[in-house]
Amino acid sequence: MIWLGIDTANAPLSVAVVKDEVVVAELTQNNKVTHSIGAMPTIEEALIRAKLSVKEIDAIAVSAGPGSYTGVRIGVTIAKTLAWSLQKPIIPVSSLQALTYNVPYFNGVICAMIDARRQHVYSGAYQGEQVIIEDGHYAVIDLLPKLRDLHVPILFVGRDVTMYWDIIEEIVGPHALRAPFTMDLPRASEVIRLAMAQPTEAAVHDVTPIYKRIAEAEANWLKEQKANGK
Amino acid sequence: MENQLILAIETSCDETAAAVIKNGNEIISNVVASQIESHKRFGGVVPEIASRHHVEQITIVIEEALLQAKITPSDLTAVAVTEGPGLVGALLIGINAAKAFAFANSLPLIGVHHIAGHIYANELMQPMVFPLLALVVSGGHTELVIMKEHGSFEVIGETRDDAAGEAYDKVARVLGLPYPGGPHIDRLAHEATTAVDFPRIWLEEDSYDFSFSGLKSAVINYKHNVDQRGGEISAEEVAKGFQDSVVEVITGKAIRAAREYDVKQVVAAGGVSANKGLRTALTAAFDKEGIPFYVPPLALCTDNAAMIGAAASKMYDSGVRGNLAMNGTPGMVLTNWCE
Ligand SMILES: Nc1ncnc2c1ncn2[C@@H]1O[C@H](COP(=O)(O)OP(=O)(O)O)[C@@H](O)[C@H]1O
Ligand SMILES: [Mg+2]
Numbered sequence: 001m002i003w004l005g006i007d008t009a010n011a012p013l014s015v016a017v018v019k020d021e022v023v024v025a026e027l028t029q030n031n032k033v034t035h036s037i038g039a040m041p042t043i044e045e046a047l048i049r050a051k052l053s054v055k056e057i058d059a060i061a062v063s064a065g066p067g068s069y070t071g072v073r074i075g076v077t078i079a080k081t082l083a084w085s086l087q088k089p090i091i092p093v094s095s096l097q098a099l100t101y102n103v104p105y106f107n108g109v110i111c112a113m114i115d116a117r118r119q120h121v122y123s124g125a126y127q128g129e130q131v132i133i134e135d136g137h138y139a140v141i142d143l144l145p146k147l148r149d150l151h152v153p154i155l156f157v158g159r160d161v162t163m164y165w166d167i168i169e170e171i172v173g174p175h176a177l178r179a180p181f182t183m184d185l186p187r188a189s190e191v192i193r194l195a196m197a198q199p200t201e202a203a204v205h206d207v208t209p210i211y212k213r214i215a216e217a218e219a220n221w222l223k224e225q226k227a228n229g230k
Numbered sequence: 231m232e233n234q235l236i237l238a239i240e241t242s243c244d245e246t247a248a249a250v251i252k253n254g255n256e257i258i259s260n261v262v263a264s265q266i267e268s269h270k271r272f273g274g275v276v277p278e279i280a281s282r283h284h285v286e287q288i289t290i291v292i293e294e295a296l297l298q299a300k301i302t303p304s305d306l307t308a309v310a311v312t313e314g315p316g317l318v319g320a321l322l323i324g325i326n327a328a329k330a331f332a333f334a335n336s337l338p339l340i341g342v343h344h345i346a347g348h349i350y351a352n353e354l355m356q357p358m359v360f361p362l363l364a365l366v367v368s369g370g371h372t373e374l375v376i377m378k379e380h381g382s383f384e385v386i387g388e389t390r391d392d393a394a395g396e397a398y399d400k401v402a403r404v405l406g407l408p409y410p411g412g413p414h415i416d417r418l419a420h421e422a423t424t425a426v427d428f429p430r431i432w433l434e435e436d437s438y439d440f441s442f443s444g445l446k447s448a449v450i451n452y453k454h455n456v457d458q459r460g461g462e463i464s465a466e467e468v469a470k471g472f473q474d475s476v477v478e479v480i481t482g483k484a485i486r487a488a489r490e491y492d493v494k495q496v497v498a499a500g501g502v503s504a505n506k507g508l509r510t511a512l513t514a515a516f517d518k519e520g521i522p523f524y525v526p527p528l529a530l531c532t533d534n535a536a537m538i539g540a541a542a543s544k545m546y547d548s549g550v551r552g553n554l555a556m557n558g559t560p561g562m563v564l565t566n567w568c569e
Contacts, residue, residue, distance in 0.1 A: 036322045040329045040554040054334055069278065070319055073285050074326050081327040084289045085303065085334035205290050209282075217276040 002058045003195070004082070005188035006043065008035040008075035009067030009095035010114050012159065015042045016188035017050040023189045025050040030159065030185050035074045043078070057086055061195030063186060064092035065210035066122040066135060067114050072209040084204045091195035092207050096124035096135050099157050101190035102183040108153035110179075115160035122212060125154070129197070137212045140164055144171035153177055159184040234307045235299075236546065237331070238539030239292065241324030242316025242344050243369070244275045246287035248295035249535035250306075254543030255353055259298035260529070260536040263287045266410070273409050274399070277317045284323035292327065295535070303335040310542030313341030313552070314562030315370070321558030329554050340542045341552040343564050345371055346383065348499035350544070351530040351537035359495040359522070363488050367480065367508070368500030369395035369410070372440045374483065376491050380544045381568035386487060387438025394476060394502045397442035401449050401472050405465045416505050418469035426452060426464075426471030430479050438483055445475055473507050481511045488521055498525040501532045 005016040013033045016026040025046045029038070047054055062079035065072035076092065083090035099112035109132050111125040116137055123143055124135035133146060147154050148171055156168060157179040168176050214222075233252055240247040244265040250258040265283045269275045296302065311328035314321060325341075332339040348371075349364040364375040372389040392400065395412055402411015405418075428448045431441045449472055456463045488496055496516055502508065503525050516523035530537060550567050 034557065036326060037555050037557045040326065040333060044333065044554055069281070070322065073281060073319070074322060077285055077288060077323050077326045078330045080285075080289050081292075081330035082334050084293065085331050205293075208286055211282075215276065215278040215282065217272055217279060221271060 002052060002056050003061055003192045004043065004057045005061045005192035005195070006039070006075050006079050007063035007095065007098065007186040007188050007191050008039050008071045009063045009065050009186065010071055011068070012185045013038055013042060014186050014188040014191070015039070015046045016192060017046050017052060018189055018192045019050070019052070024052070026187065026189050028185055028187055035071055039074055039078055054082070055086065057082070057088060059088055059195070060090045061188075061192045062090065062092050063095040063098050063191045064207070065095050066137065066212040067095050069209070069211060072211070076207060076209045080204055080207050089201040090204050090207055091198055091200070092202055092210070093191055093194045093198065094124065094135050094210065095186065096122060097126055098191045098194050099186055100126045101194050102187060103155060103157055103179055106155055108155060108177075109147070109150060110155045110157060111147060113156060113158040113161050113164065115163060121160065121164070135210070135212060140167060144168060148172045148175070151175070155179055157183055234543060234546065235301060235305055236308050236310050236539045236542050237292070237295065237306050238310040238342070238535040238542055239324045239328050240312045240344075240347070240533060240535040240538045241284045241288070241320050242312045242314070243320060243533055244269055244280045245533040246284050246291050247533065247535035248292045249539050250295055250299035250301060251354075251536060251539030251543060254540055255357070257354055257536045258301070259295045260534060261291050261294045261298065262534050263291050270409055273403065275317070277319055280317060281319035281323060284320055288323055288327045292331065303331070303337070306335070306337055308338040308340055308542065308546050310340040310342050310538055312344050312347065312538055313556060314559030315344055316558070316560060318558045318560040321560065325556055325558050329556060333554060338546070339552040339554075339556065340545050340550055341556050342538045342541050342545065343562055345373065345564050346541045347537040349375065349377070349497065350541035351499055351526040351534070352497040352524055353540045354530060354536060355526055356524060358497070361491055361493045363484065363491060363493040363496045365480065365484050365496065365498045365503070365512075366500045367394045367498065367502035369393060369399070371500060372442070374438050374487050375564070376487070376493070379568055381548055382566050383564045385564060387440065387483065389440040389442060390433075391441050391443035392446060394440070394442060394480070395500070397446050397476070398502065400446050404450055404453055405468060412502060412505065415469045415473060416507060418466045419473040419507055422464070422466035422470035424467055424470070425474050426467050428452070428471045428475045430475050432479060432482070438487055440479065440483070442476070445472065473505075477507045477511045480508060481515050484512065485515055485519060488516070488519065493521065496521055496523045498523075499531070504528050504531045
């Protein structure tokens with residue numbers, strides 16, 4: 001069984017090829033890659049390094065968000081088109097849960113964070129397979145007290161944790177633990193491992209990014225409708 | 231010779247489209263999923279919402295194009311996609327789908343300029359004859375282009391502010407008409423017998439450039455003045471006044487360009503070439519001039535993938551190839567692909 005995994009949900013790019021539960025190739029990059037330029041050549045490169053042809057892929061796992069709107073759209077578009085072209089299953093997974101997969105054997109709660117600007121984050125908290133805080137778009141100031149009130153050690157993972165670390169320590173206190181920097185990047189092999197744990201194969205045409213937010217124009221429009229008493 | 235079959239994809243704005251084109255001039259299938267309904271309530275295209283729709287539709291539309299063409303990917307010669315100009319987030323969906331499809335099926339990839347596509351919509355109707363004058367009038371473009379041969383483009387004039395379609399849509403908004411306003415103004419203009427007198431903006435005497443923002447302001451001022459006096463404007467007469475001005479200037483410049491460059495054929499392209507007033511005026515003027523003038527049927531005037539396939543076919547023959555690092559180019563310039 002050969003898996004191709006793709007994560008372009010945020011600034012980093014990760015592509016992996018896993019064959020029979022062996023990571024054959026994994027390319028992860030965390031400088032200013034433009035996914036639209038870099039994703040497809042990296043997929044080609046990963047397959048070359050794995051000495052496999054694209055036709056040999058049996059299933060595709062993709063990090064479907066939340067994250068950068070454009071980023072998740074590129075990953076999902078590529079994964080969908082490949083899966084449909086190859087007539088192979090596609091399994092979309094949470095970009096946040098995939099990050100928590102970077103940290104096995106931790107018994108407390110793992111909170112994954114991706115910056116969403118203006119003091120907001122995409123975040124979700126998991127304990128093993130159990131969802132503690134659902135993936136969503138949160139104000140940092142609303143999210144952190146919820147984590148504090150769990151009164152258990154919480155491990156924060158993700159490259160954007162660093163920018164919020166001061167306020168995390170301030171609100172969550174000594175229960176706040178910081179994952180080592182080597183675990184901060186999304187890894188497409190973990191996206192695959194998470195997909196393998198999910199029995200649900202999605203109908204390829206129905207796969208869409210997980211945005212966790214409606215578009216700004218739509219939000220404004222809804223506000224206006226409300227204001228006009230509709 | 232074996233048939234050349236190109237799958238073309240277009241997602242530069244608010245239509246998700248795919249088509250299969252045979253030998254550069256025959257439409258085997260042409261699928262367009264329009265988003266107009268979903269943007270209407272915002273009074274214009276919202277880029278983020280357009281991009282969201284494209285991801286939802288893209289594989290469905292490509293599949294439909296292949297199904298209708300009754301072919302499989304292995305029958306294809308190449309995959310073509312609009313590389314720019316357009317909304318960057320929207321372009322990226324078509325481009326990444328095209329790259330993934332090309333990679334999965336080991337097919338060559340061709341990136342096409344959207345305006346080249348609009349012009350090549352004409353090749354789907356009758357062979358282009360050079361030197362040729364193309365009048366591109368759409369929501370984002372107003373250009374006069376001289377072509378000496380396939381793949382050679384010289385832009386001799388373009389708008390200095392609003393595109394023709396943009397001016398139509400803005401004036402329509404002033405008149406309280408729904409989006410997109412172009413067709414509504416066209417309809418109203420035909421219901422009027424008299425027209426409000428608006429200026430003709432010719433710019434410098436020898437210029438082929440256009441300017442529509444002054445005309446748009448004249449319409450706004452006119453409405454403002456009538457409102458101030460407590461009067462009521464006739465939307466029909468304003469529409470006719472505006473349209474008459476646009477049509478007269480575009481037709482005048484096109485005729486002058488056709489004479490100066492001694493062209494053998496004139497073609498119109500883009501959404502605004504659907505305009506009845508413009509089609510009638512151009513047809514009559516070039517008839518008198520004795521120069522063949524063509525405008526594609528409506529479905530090929532607005533955004534579609536068939537036109538992208540038509541342009542890509544000639545690019546393929548010239549050896550143009552893209553690669554997996556192709557990116558969306560929102561401000562792409564129209565450059566020659568012939569030597
Ligand atoms: N009958 C018409 N008269 C004038 N404008 C029209 C007519 N039909 C469509 N349009 C205009 O054409 C534009 C859309 O054309 P299109 O080629 O899709 O533009 P673009 O691709 O540059 O956005 C819109 O501005 C619309 O108002
Ligand atoms: Mg167009």
